[in-house]
Amino acid sequence: MSDVTIKIAKNGPLLISEEVEVVDMDSGDKLAIDKFPIALCRCGQSGNKPFCDGTHSKVGFDGSLA
Ligand code: FES
Incomplete structure (x- = not known):
């Protein structure tokens, strides 16, 4: 399992705290x-x-997951 945690902001972006590469x-x-x-x-x-x-x-993005 990866050590990277991706947090989903309510009605907003995906937040990544750890150092990752975006390619x-x-x-x-x-x-x-x-x-x-x-x-x-x-x-x-x-x-x-x-x-x-x-x-x-x-x-007014609605980021509801369900
Ligand atoms: S989630 Fe922030 S601009 Fe798209």
Whole structure:
């Protein structure tokens, strides 16, 4: 089992506190990350994908899991 924990923010992003690599699946390029935690967009509306830029709160994203 992995040591990485991904937390799901209510109506917001996926939060990753531990150091991880984020890699473009097609190119294999690693995305530059200068600090942790990182927040990965879950709403699809970020202007800085795959990272969250806070837009989820402006668009009223409903992140209900069920
Ligand atoms: S989850 Fe924050 S911009 Fe998408």
